[in-house]
Amino acid sequence: MRDPLTGLVNRRGFDEQAVLMAANATLHNRPLALLALDLDHFKRVNDTYGHLAGDRVLAAVADAERNTLRDSDLPARLGGEEFAVLLPDVPAEAAWQAAERIRKAIGAMAVQLDDGQALTQTVSIGIAMFNHGDADLQATQGRADAALYRAKASGRNCCAADDAG
Template sequence: MRDLVVQVMDSRLSALLSQWRQAETVEGDPAAYFAAHADHLLVIETEGGANRYAHYGRAFTACFGQDLTGQVIDLLPADILPADRRFMLEFEYGFVRRTGRPLWRSYTALFGQDLPQTWQRLVLPAGNGRLVVGAYPVDVPPPAQGGEALLHLVIDRVPVVLAEDGGIEDLALSLGAFCDTSRHMAELEELASRDSLTQTANRRHFEHLAGLELDHARRMGRSFALLALDIDHFKRINDTWGHAAGDEALKAFANACRLSLREYDILGRIGGEEFAVALPNTGPDGARVIAERLRAAVEELVVRPAKGELFDLTVSIGIAQLREGDLTVETMLERADQALYRAKNSGRNRVMAEE
């Protein structure tokens, strides 16, 4: 079995594993200790019960376009860490901390220029609750038979526990349990982050995603804007045509907004008939153009409730722009709301920017 692992494991990970086995403990900075692998190394520390990147190798920055050093892993956006991989990482890190045993696996995902690549990764305990993760891209293995083909298949689906002699000690969990649990976790995360009626981000998820964009804009010195939207006279809709018609109006409104926004804009429902939009890399002029486009799209809507009557919608919109002292999305939303109230008081169905 040891020879089989040698044949399948990437040689760079084999060197990392050998260096780790020679050290009784890793003193000081693990990235410095494993300096030869630093570009392909992650150092994971615990912070308030969560996992945080203490070191984030340059190879990962090149793949994902962001340096995530210092970031808490379970707060990363889904385009960087989808729900199924978030579960995978949490499981692997918890397993290695509990058992003190190294885990090895491979995974295929979209990296770099959105091209599928296969990487092998090795998770190692480094003392004091720290973990060292080495990961390298590997070539697609040639067609193989027998044990080598089976081992490629196994490590692509479930983490493998490595024994002291360099062979395989065990599987971290069964293939079926890993796949079923991973799928279940992805479904739960989707339910927890989406508004069930409009299929937009709920308030918690919107503030999380918008907060990531705000932090990125502050670090990179880029523009960033928020829109606060409120459907005009929404209570009148519910009182006149019933709550079912109100639900249809909300769904039609959300769909019109999606069609009018750019792919990377973030739409969320933050209250009953209140929505918000985060606009990355958008200055005052661009934010007004997008807001007016949203307003016009909603004005053209015709909602057909079950009773057969028709009614239309309008929306009032407030704009807030990122300022030097803005540290949270809530601060910007407060100013966008103030501009929204001015739009309401000025006659509704209009866009107002913060003063």
């Protein structure tokens, strides 16, 4: 199941794949990282430039993610300006590095509008590691969301990691 605008997996597809990836990580005792992404001040893009411009930014964000991630990673658009990425076989330090690569790639984008203007966008990212003792990824998602809110509270355009993962 794909998001028609970005071509990324949608929330339903992400949730289905997440169950399988968490089970695989537990079975093989491998790390699994979850990134929660939220575009900073995205409502302003839609309000100022219109939804077509917003759609172009969302598609460009998806491209930046795809160009930054490995084939085994699972990027998804959960809805609106919310994205998530599952990183299998990635320990905490490498998850931080992947999040920073994504953040920098999105920050370096210049989305061209029909009037010649170029829009830039920043993103805040929360990082959490899946605990093998958890039944599913819900607790991990909660920790990634909490880390995301800390990133936003720290001024946005940054990453924050969960300490419990």
